Amino acid sequence: MSIGSIARRTFLIGSAAIAGGVAFGVWRYRTPYDNPLENQLAEGEVTLTPYIKVDADGVTIITPRTELGQGTTTTLAALVAEEMDLDLAKVRTDHGPPSPAYYNGVVSAEGMPVAATDTGFMARTARGAGDVVGKFMGLHITGGSTSIPDAFEKMRQAGAAARLVMIRAAAERESVVAGSLWTELGHVVGPNDLRIAYEDLAADAATFDIPSDVELKSRANWRYLGQSQPRLDMVPKITGTAPFGIDIRLPDMLFATVRSNPAQGAGALNYDATAAQDVKGVVKIVPLKTGAGVLADTTWTAFRAAELIEFDWAPSPYPETSEDMATALAASFTDEARDSRFRDDGDVESGSETSTLIEAEYRVPFLAHAPLEPMNATAWLRDGKLDIWAGTQVPTYVVDVAKDLTGLSQNAITLHTTIAGGSFGRRLEFDFIAQTVELAMEADGRPVKMTWTREEDFSHDYPRPMGMARMKGRVADGQIESFDGAFAYPSVVASQVSRLGLTVPGPDVAIVAGGWDQPFSIPNYRMTGHRAPEVAPVSSWRSVGASGNGFFHDCFLDELIHAAGLDPMEERIRLCWHEPSRKVLEAVAEMSNWGSPLPEGSGRGVGFCLSFGVPCAQVVEVTQTERGLRLDRGFAAADVGTALDPQNIDAQLSGGMIFGLGHAMNCQLTYTEGGAPDQTNFPDYPAMRFDQCPKVETRILENGDTIKGIGEPGVPPAAPALANAIFAATGQRLREMPFDKFVDFA
Amino acid sequence: MRIVVNGADHDVDVDPEMPLLWVLRDVLGITGPKFGCGIAYCGACTVHIDAQPVRSCSLQIQDVDGPITTIEGLGSSDALHPVQEAWQEHQVAQCGYCQAGQIMTAAAFLAEVADPTDEDIDAAMGNNLCRCGTYPRIRAAVKTAAQKMRDA
Numbered sequence: 089m090s091i092g093s094i095a096r097r098t099f100l101i102g103s104a105a106i107a108g109g110v111a112f113g114v115w116r117y118r119t120p121y122d123n124p125l126e127n128q129l130a131e132g133e134v135t136l137t138p139y140i141k142v143d144a145d146g147v148t149i150i151t152p153r154t155e156l157g158q159g160t161t162t163t164l165a166a167l168v169a170e171e172m173d174l175d176l177a178k179v180r181t182d183h184g185p186p187s188p189a190y191y192n193g194v195v196s197a198e199g200m201p202v203a204a205t206d207t208g209f210m211a212r213t214a215r216g217a218g219d220v221v222g223k224f225m226g227l228h229i230t231g232g233s234t235s236i237p238d239a240f241e242k243m244r245q246a247g248a249a250a251r252l253v254m255i256r257a258a259a260e261r262e263s264v265v266a267g268s269l270w271t272e273l274g275h276v277v278g279p280n281d282l283r284i285a286y287e288d289l290a291a292d293a294a295t296f297d298i299p300s301d302v303e304l305k306s307r308a309n310w311r312y313l314g315q316s317q318p319r320l321d322m323v324p325k326i327t328g329t330a331p332f333g334i335d336i337r338l339p340d341m342l343f344a345t346v347r348s349n350p351a352q353g354a355g356a357l358n359y360d361a362t363a364a365q366d367v368k369g370v371v372k373i374v375p376l377k378t379g380a381g382v383l384a385d386t387t388w389t390a391f392r393a394a395e396l397i398e399f400d401w402a403p404s405p406y407p408e409t410s411e412d413m414a415t416a417l418a419a420s421f422t423d424e425a426r427d428s429r430f431r432d433d434g435d436v437e438s439g440s441e442t443s444t445l446i447e448a449e450y451r452v453p454f455l456a457h458a459p460l461e462p463m464n465a466t467a468w469l470r471d472g473k474l475d476i477w478a479g480t481q482v483p484t485y486v487v488d489v490a491k492d493l494t495g496l497s498q499n500a501i502t503l504h505t506t507i508a509g510g511s512f513g514r515r516l517e518f519d520f521i522a523q524t525v526e527l528a529m530e531a532d533g534r535p536v537k538m539t540w541t542r543e544e545d546f547s548h549d550y551p552r553p554m555g556m557a558r559m560k561g562r563v564a565d566g567q568i569e570s571f572d573g574a575f576a577y578p579s580v581v582a583s584q585v586s587r588l589g590l591t592v593p594g595p596d597v598a599i600v601a602g603g604w605d606q607p608f609s610i611p612n613y614r615m616t617g618h619r620a621p622e623v624a625p626v627s628s629w630r631s632v633g634a635s636g637n638g639f640f641h642d643c644f645l646d647e648l649i650h651a652a653g654l655d656p657m658e659e660r661i662r663l664c665w666h667e668p669s670r671k672v673l674e675a676v677a678e679m680s681n682w683g684s685p686l687p688e689g690s691g692r693g694v695g696f697c698l699s700f701g702v703p704c705a706q707v708v709e710v711t712q713t714e715r716g717l718r719l720d721r722g723f724a725a726a727d728v729g730t731a732l733d734p735q736n737i738d739a740q741l742s743g744g745m746i747f748g749l750g751h752a753m754n755c756q757l758t759y760t761e762g763g764a765p766d767q768t769n770f771p772d773y774p775a776m777r778f779d780q781c782p783k784v785e786t787r788i789l790e791n792g793d794t795i796k797g798i799g800e801p802g803v804p805p806a807a808p809a810l811a812n813a814i815f816a817a818t819g820q821r822l823r824e825m826p827f828d829k830f831v832d833f834a
Numbered sequence: 835m836r837i838v839v840n841g842a843d844h845d846v847d848v849d850p851e852m853p854l855l856w857v858l859r860d861v862l863g864i865t866g867p868k869f870g871c872g873i874a875y876c877g878a879c880t881v882h883i884d885a886q887p888v889r890s891c892s893l894q895i896q897d898v899d900g901p902i903t904t905i906e907g908l909g910s911s912d913a914l915h916p917v918q919e920a921w922q923e924h925q926v927a928q929c930g931y932c933q934a935g936q937i938m939t940a941a942a943f944l945a946e947v948a949d950p951t952d953e954d955i956d957a958a959m960g961n962n963l964c965r966c967g968t969y970p971r972i973r974a975a976v977k978t979a980a981q982k983m984r985d986a
Binding site for chain 1 (some may be wrong): 846849852856859860863865866867868869870872873876878892904906909910913914918921922925927928931932934937956957960961962963964967968969970971972973
């Protein structure tokens with residue numbers, strides 16, 4: 089089935105899921121997908137569930153969420169190792185093949201207009217429907233901070249079931265009752281010094297039916313989960329041996345690069361590659377839909393030759409300048425362009441007589457993902473077979489795209505999903521992989537490794553969209569009386585699925601995420617989303633809609649609190665009705681010693697955002713110096729419900745905060761001519777530098793009722809915490825990112 | 835041209851203007867040094883030449899005038915360099931793509947400054963980019979590594 093028909097059908101299911109409940113196809117929902125490992129076992133290998141492969145050297149755990157830096161490989165492996173009773177330090181891991189068996193049941197629930205704080209029947213039904221949609225679609229996807237919540241039951245179940253069949257196999261072999269046996273780190277053990285390694289039992293164990301519902305260990309008995317584990321990829325990453333996609337090396341491999349029209353969405357009318365062709369080491373120039381590629385003897389040769397190609401680019405179908413794009417956004421605050429109004433409490437229109445009206449406009453710019461490993465992929469087409477190596481978050485889509493390009497059947501295509509040097513959402517797109525397949529089709533059976541220059545990366549990102557918010561609020565008698573927020577963005581979801589040839593019905597929750605769903609009791613409280621035209625192709629950037637809305641909502645809340653003459657921390661805590669959210673605020677208040685005096689010229693700001701189900705509060709302290717504002721300290725508290733690996737959660741939470749701060753300080757993509765961004769490399773887009781980075785202290789809370797992922801929720805509160813701190817230190821209210829347009833940073 | 839990488843001699847027949855990074859990665863298959871920006875800004879390609887940190891993406895092979903050490907030559911999983919040990923203790927890496935450059939920069943710096951202040955560390959590490967935000971752990975690991983190297 090093509091992507092189109094699957095996705096078209098299931099997106100319809102997605103939009104109908106709430107109205108229709110989960111009554112459809114229960115029998116099919118309960119039927120497991122085939123284990124994709126069964127088709128590709130090597131001699132001596134055995135598989136027990138799609139997550140476990142055993143050979144003479146031990147156990148390999150399939151960790152099907154792509155390792156982008158977020159540490160998911162180690163925690164996913166720990167889920168299986170915990171229940172299967174394995175030595176975690178000794179297991180091998182593999183991303184596994186693209187397969188609907190690795191469907192993500194949580195990611196589609198994120199698109200539902202259900203607040204994370206809503207635990208009512210309809211909300212639970214909608215989230216359950218998300219899992220059904222995910223399973224029907226077979227969405228093998230990494231994203232949306234969902235890897236851990238999606239895997240928490242599934243992968244522990246897989247481990248527990250495998251352990252059980254190992255015991256049964258041993259019992260049968262030894263002619264003893266299974267109840268007399270237990271396990272110890274990869275062995276079945278029993279009375280009379282019985283000790284059999286899993287490797288020796290695996291072939292027998294595979295003949296038993298895998299039980300689908302096995303009792304899991306209680307938390308009190310966890311060996312790995314709940315405690316920090318050394319990352320399985322740490323030593324390879326610090327010795328230069330971790331196999332990133334860009335490090336693939338194959339026999340007789342060609343090195344390649346591409347140049348596409350720097351104006352997004354347009355191709356090349358014509359090009360002259362005469363000079364490029366003459367560069368020593370160039371093998372071939374290959375025309376592509378959006379430009380041309382160079383096959384050469386080294387990446388450097390390919391880079392140099394590509395620079396020499398003279399293109400006649402087609403004009404961009406999008407607005408050419410940032411100003412034109414902003415004008416299109418500003419024109420979207422209309423009833424016709426209204427996309428959603430998920431919150432409409434009380435009456436925001438009429439204020440009391442004594443109230444003061446406060447209005448403000450906020451803006452965020454386009455932002456590039458710019459992971460440090462540039463986009464790259466390797467493809468090898470020979471003998472009617474295609475192998476692809478790529479760091480991708482959407483393995484099954486990549487296979488579909490390769491099928492369409494080559495005309496090969498699915499069975500003839502093998503995707504090796506590699507680890508990636510960062511992503512921040514960029515590797516949800518597969519343009520660079522499609523280009524590589526096109527190059528491989530012109531490489532006469534030789535493997536091709538294609539690498540983008542950094543300049544190609546900046547001009548061909550699918551960035552976080554520009555966004556705008558118009559805020560109104562009233563304060564009266566030292567209280568916030570109303571808060572009316574309107575947000576306008578191009579739709580990230582519509583843009584992303586349009587590249588699959590699809591449209592999505594219904595509102596785009598991302599336009600208001602992190603704004604409409606915040607847990608505050610304000611009597612008159614309305615949040616409206618407006619869908620702006622697609623002024624550029626845009627995509628999911630770490631924390632998606634909340635990356636801008638967290639700033640809009642929280643900073644304007646700060647403005648209202650100040651206007652009411654209240655303390656920013658105390659009033660947020662007082663207004664917050666959701667206990668896990670209130671506790672993260674209380675935590676950062678305590679950690680930062682909120683209210684304690686600071687030196688002259690210093691200021692402290694709090695930021696809060698609930699995103700991806702995770703309430704996260706942050707405090708930033710800044711000081712005015714002769715060289716500019718210095719970020720002294722940062723504090724972050726987040727509630728993930730159940731914390732599986734505190735040290736990794738700290739890394740994601742502090743890293744997310746630093747990522748959010750750096751981009752708020754000095755990053756933007758601007759467009760002044762021709763539809764291409766002005767920023768071409770990191771000097772134009774530095775984000776946080778080492779010597780600017782504050783000390784960051786984190787605290788992880790577990791008051792939430794379900795387990796949540798932490799890859800993204802650390803980002804949204806960072807910008808408002810910083811802006812609010814700058815206001816506290818200087819009296820200057822920043823309503824537009826990047827902040828270095830208005831203040832200097834040391 | 836003859837170059838020495840991690841103690842091994844290599845004869846390379848390449849354009850003399852080819853940057854060292856691409857000789858290492860594409861010609862010799864030494865992929866620890868990474869391509870990040872291509873303009874000596876991010877530091878992911880940092881290697882040592884005569885124990886000095888050098889941005890290999892912007893140094894032509896004809897200008898290499900001493901033995902080269904890459905992350906692969908600094909230490910191995912069985913015999914980590916003290917800086918790598920500290921990186922392991924503090925679990926520094928996230929995506930890990932910048933870390934070879936960070937470690938090579940730190941190792942060269944700590945060989946010269948045994949007991950660095952925070953300002954020394956800022957000056958030495960300030961030009962290596964990390965997109966994941968591992969800077970606080972890098973700072974802590976540099977301090978631990980300095981202690982290890984002093985104690986050795």
